[in-house]
Amino acid sequence: MYRTHTCGELRLTDAGKTVTLSGWVQRVRKMGGMTFIDLRDRYGITQLVFNQETDAALCDRANKMGREFVLQATGTVGERFSKNDKMPTGDIEITVTELRVLNEALTPPFTIEEHTDGGDDLRMKYRYLDLRREPVRRNLELRHKFCLETRRYLDSEGFLEIETPVLVGSTPEGARDFIVPSRMNPGSFYALPQSPQTLKQLLMVAGMDKYFQIVKCFRDEDLRADRQPEFTQIDCEMSFVEQDDIIRVFEGLTKHLFRTVRGTDLGDTPFLRLSWEECMRRFGSDKPDMRFGMEFVELADVLKGTGDFGVFNSAAYIGGICVPGCASYTRKQLDELTAFVRSPQIGAKGLVYARVADDGTVKSSVDKFYSPETLAALKEKMQATAGDLILIMSGDEANRTRKQLCELRLLMGGRLGLRDKNKFALLWVVDFPMFEWSDEQQRLMAMHHPFTAPKPEDVPLLDTDPASVKANAYDMVCNGVEVGGGSIRIHDAVLQAKIFDILGFTPEQAQAQFGFLMNAFKYGAPPHGGLAYGLDRFVSLFAGLDSIRDVIAFPKNNAGRDVMLDAPAPVAQAQLDELQIALAPAEPQQP
Numbered sequence: 001m002y003r004t005h006t007c008g009e010l011r012l013t014d015a016g017k018t019v020t021l022s023g024w025v026q027r028v029r030k031m032g033g034m035t036f037i038d039l040r041d042r043y044g045i046t047q048l049v050f051n052q053e054t055d056a057a058l059c060d061r062a063n064k065m066g067r068e069f070v071l072q073a074t075g076t077v078g079e080r081f082s083k084n085d086k087m088p089t090g091d092i093e094i095t096v097t098e099l100r101v102l103n104e105a106l107t108p109p110f111t112i113e114e115h116t117d118g119g120d121d122l123r124m125k126y127r128y129l130d131l132r133r134e135p136v137r138r139n140l141e142l143r144h145k146f147c148l149e150t151r152r153y154l155d156s157e158g159f160l161e162i163e164t165p166v167l168v169g170s171t172p173e174g175a176r177d178f179i180v181p182s183r184m185n186p187g188s189f190y191a192l193p194q195s196p197q198t199l200k201q202l203l204m205v206a207g208m209d210k211y212f213q214i215v216k217c218f219r220d221e222d223l224r225a226d227r228q229p230e231f232t233q234i235d236c237e238m239s240f241v242e243q244d245d246i247i248r249v250f251e252g253l254t255k256h257l258f259r260t261v262r263g264t265d266l267g268d269t270p271f272l273r274l275s276w277e278e279c280m281r282r283f284g285s286d287k288p289d290m291r292f293g294m295e296f297v298e299l300a301d302v303l304k305g306t307g308d309f310g311v312f313n314s315a316a317y318i319g320g321i322c323v324p325g326c327a328s329y330t331r332k333q334l335d336e337l338t339a340f341v342r343s344p345q346i347g348a349k350g351l352v353y354a355r356v357a358d359d360g361t362v363k364s365s366v367d368k369f370y371s372p373e374t375l376a377a378l379k380e381k382m383q384a385t386a387g388d389l390i391l392i393m394s395g396d397e398a399n400r401t402r403k404q405l406c407e408l409r410l411l412m413g414g415r416l417g418l419r420d421k422n423k424f425a426l427l428w429v430v431d432f433p434m435f436e437w438s439d440e441q442q443r444l445m446a447m448h449h450p451f452t453a454p455k456p457e458d459v460p461l462l463d464t465d466p467a468s469v470k471a472n473a474y475d476m477v478c479n480g481v482e483v484g485g486g487s488i489r490i491h492d493a494v495l496q497a498k499i500f501d502i503l504g505f506t507p508e509q510a511q512a513q514f515g516f517l518m519n520a521f522k523y524g525a526p527p528h529g530g531l532a533y534g535l536d537r538f539v540s541l542f543a544g545l546d547s548i549r550d551v552i553a554f555p556k557n558n559a560g561r562d563v564m565l566d567a568p569a570p571v572a573q574a575q576l577d578e579l580q581i582a583l584a585p586a587e588p589q590q591p
């Protein structure tokens with residue numbers, strides 16, 4: 001028997017017991033005639049003690065144990081002389097009588113501590129050592145609990161967990177596919193699912209009624225802190241439902257997860273619902289952070305054509321936010337804000353500001369163009385009071401400017417400490433547009449995905465003004481992060497064909513790529529709809545983390561590489577030959 005207890009288990013009530021523990025050496029300390037070893041496993045740390053006077057040979061051996069050696073120690077539980085109230089086992093220690101080295105260890109390349117000295121790359125290369133660190137391990141425990149409670153809740157609601165294949169055909173969700181060559185079908189490729197979208201719809205045609213799956217999805221797109229090439233969804237689909245039915249079930253799941261996994265009671269009131277249009281108008285985002293106000297105020301009626309400021313006079317949109325308590329910002333601080341909105345990521349032309357002084361007067365960067373009355377009207381419209389800083393942006397395309405102003409709002413919210421990670425503001429964003437125009441592709445694209453149903457009352461507009469059609473689609477947003485999204489689906493082959501047509505597919509292309517789905521719809525497809533949560537994102541929100549990497553056991557870096565496995569990597573010529581794949585000659589290197 002390797003152990004009788006774990007390293008996190010023993011308490012003062014166990015005093016006097018003979019126990020055996022196994023684990024890793026966290027640290028070895030020599031103090032006077034005593035040697036202490038902190039022994040660690042997944043469950044905690046227990047102090048082992050060796051006494052030079054009572055057993056010199058054993059104590060000498062203990063002194064030679066290096067960090068991360070794997071040990072088995074047998075001894076007696078005793079009360080500690082100097083207790084440590086920071087650890088659950090801090091009242092006891094084990095006076096060791098037998099010590100066995102189960103495995104030696106090289107000195108780890110970084111410290112295995114709560115705060116390590118290891119940089120990101122090093123930690124990822126030795127991720128198995130990084131995972132020994134308590135904060136990283138805690139994230140995986142949280143993720144486990146999250147999955148478990150998801151299964152528990154959805155099972156209680158009658159959902160079946162059904163696996164779908166990973167080697168499939170293309171499942172368009174707006175990203176590039178990862179493709180896998182088929183040896184048995186030379187020249188043909190599988191695509192890894194961007195999501196099980198079409199498969200879960202087929203499960204509805206199959207009468208499964210309520211499906212879910214905790215499932216890997218693969219999207220070949222540029223990576224950011226909250227994106228990985230493979231990520232996990234809680235994917236769900238239901239039959240004979242409308243939007244309200246889905247919202248009810250998944251609001252229930254969300255509240256259940258908050259309560260059971262995080263101990264946060266979100267109360268009985270339903271989540272707020274806002275239309276996409278209202279979100280854009282008030283917050284410049286389809287995933288507004290509702291932990292704080294600073295809502296947009298449209299200012300064209302006050303500032304357009306009322307002074308000599310050409311920028312505003314020719315703008316299609318002028319909007320402002322009122323930042324409390326920041327009227328004292330220095331010129332330098334304001335220049336920094338201007339540089340921020342002008343940065344390439346945001347791309348705005350500039351920023352206008354107005355300060356409300358203690359006596360209530362307004363001083364702005366465009367004073368010379370406007371009368372004091374107009375500035376007073378600005379203050380009035382913004383409902384600004386003494387000490388407020390008004391920040392104004394304008395542009396010739398309303399939604400583009402709103403998105404830029406949104407970045408500024410988020411920055412200022414963060415600076416004022418209003419984006420507290422322990423506070424949660426959830427809402428549903430509904431009534432998304434069905435399509436969005438792509439400049440790059442010069443065509444309408446599905447805003448959610450091509451299987452999303454239009455609002456029934458908008459169906460006639462598909463022929464006359466498709467760009468104005470609204471979709472039966474919804475997103476769940478938490479603290480400015482889209483945690484989930486879904487839609488009511490099209491279940492009619494004719495309507496589906498029409499959407500493919502609007503999206504620029506010829507009937508032949510649509511048939512070749514989605515014939516299986518349109519065909520299935522001819523065999524009695526029930527009305528259905530669903531949604532998917534981004535599991536990694538949701539768990540990282542629970543953990544208060546900015547990056548989803550920290551909740552994934554073996555994540556990839558920003559270049560999509562697994563630096564531990566050194567993947568992706570070239571393969572042997574023989575493997576390529578078998579697949580009948582020839583690589584293009586490498587591009588000549590630039591000198």
Ligand code: ASP
Pocket residue numbers: 173194195196197236485486487530531532
């Ligand atoms: N398949 C969708 C996605 O991955 C979710 C859904 O519509 O159910 O975003």
